[in-house]
Amino acid sequence: MTLGGIDLVALAAMLMVASTPILLAAIGELIAEKAGVLNLGVEGMMIMGAIGAFAGAVITGSPAAGFAFGALAGAGMALIFGFLTQVLLSNQVATGLALTLFGLGLSALFGKGFEGVRPPATEKLDFGALADLPVLGPVLFRHDWVVYFSLAMVVAVWLFLHFSRSGLILRAVGENHEAAHALGYRVVAVRMAALAFGGALAGMGGAYLSLVRVPQWTEGMTAGAGWIALAIVVFASWRVERVLLGAYLFGGVTVLQLRLQAAGYAIPVQLLSMAPYVITIIVLVIISARHRHGAQAAPAALGKTFHASR
């Protein structure tokens, strides 16, 4: 199946891969924001995950260990953010920015010796006969474990938020931290855990970029993926099933513009590369306009500093 010189099956298969880093980071950020913390440092956590995973995989020779290192690096960054905003009560917007600037610098510093190195390959899972199905096989059953992990995470987070007691506490903390505190819930501890989880997923998203999607280490390789993940959480109105939709939509746009570049249309490459960012803005505008006068979808305590006076 081709359309305008573009193979649609290959496009759909690439879409799954291209979307995974943003999807992982956006799920993580969703949990943090549901707990009432706005962490604008996703880009910084992702890039630290990217270099942490890359270094880990190259040194140990195991991509799985690499992903673990990536998750740890991301979580470590998130804990710096958590310490500053939850313990030292700093402004979340400014601290998130600082985290991104710091992460971009620190990753470049660590990455000096890893430029031009090839990481060990992450194997695709073997689904046997399923992989040979027409259309569905290449699109759904020829990926590595991280793609399925990210999809399982969507389900797990949905179940957690809707059907578990801890999920309810997390949401309570995000909606009204004063009330949650008065009920005896430990607001700061819940938020730290949510941040660490979000950081670990952002780190894995970055790891997927450097170990699978590219696979190589280059300075600043996340190129705004973290910010797009933040936008997707808004786009999704803080609902995890819509995060999936959003991430795949943006993955689709990214892949499509890459294919258009390769197909040799007479559009300058740089103008095509703008597409994911421009479309992020357009979608953000549409969603914001829809929620303008309706019910506010954001957690009520999002971005507010919590200081227990009693």
Next chain:
Amino acid sequence: MIRLIARPAPSRFWLWATPVLAVLATMVAGAVLFAALGTDPLEALKVIFWDPLLGANAGYFRGQLLIKAGPLMLIAAGLAVGFRAGIWNIGAEGQYIVGAICGAAVGLAVYPAESVLIFPAMVVAGALGGWAWGMIPALLKNRFGASEILVSLMLVYVAQNLLAWAAFGPLKNPAGFGFPGSRNLQQYPSAHNGELIAGSGLHWGGVAALAALVGTYVLMSRHIAGFRIQVAGDAPKAARFAGVAPARLVAFCLGLSGALAGLAGMFEVAGPSGQITDAFGAGYGFTAIIVAFLGRLNPIGILLAGLLMALTYIGGDMAQLMLRLPAAAIQVFQGMLLFFLLGFDLLTNYQVRFGGRVGA
């Protein structure tokens, strides 16, 4: 047990003591970082902070100081006004790039004509370009409620692609043997933003930065608009009751910071940088955010913070050359500085009490 008690008003002492403390803490943490990288930490600190100011070749570097500090101060002056009002323009880098493209485009369009009107026209085009790029998030926020943080940031990536397109396409030097990049404006007298006093590093961008700092100082402390901006940031509800129109405030703050960032880009492309290339955006727009915070969103503070940040750029280049420190070390350094500043700000807004009973 350590307890924090919110201060009724921020402590004036700590407001100015925390930046100093943050700089010192960053130096200590930086020394640890340098030691970890296998460089003599004291030597590194000396090369970065001492030599450019008072070392053997300091005469040359002092000029560089103003060249680097100019755009930082110019951008930060505008950002600080918005940050005071709680309007987060974090896309100054994009506005800086678009200002440079617009300014350079006007100059290149009339090449090789010579006229005293060309440079002023470029200045206007640069400011308008940055203003327009800043007004996009303002408009989208006012009309549709879209977050200005995300929109302005996304526009940085759009601007970077626009820059690459301009450098390879419409603004490419026709006499450049196919190399990307525009004609060099330094070799075009009517468009060149040269040094005003030889060796000082002062070009029109530096003058504009000082004017912007004075202007925003007057605005914030002597003008009703400044008072409204302040109130809107400190107490948004009170501001609304007092008749401050939030939409106009958003447009004003983003437009102003966009125009100033655009100016900075235009002065840079016509002066020290000389040409539009795809590597033109060097991160001034992001560093200016640190400058604005380190300067406590105050014009005098921004002046000092801008000079300090410029020093880390120059010292960082020196350290790269002489000690083989990676360029990224300075970026880490700047990030840490902002961390320490934000962390120590606890002391500005809260009293720390040790011991004591709960409820005392």
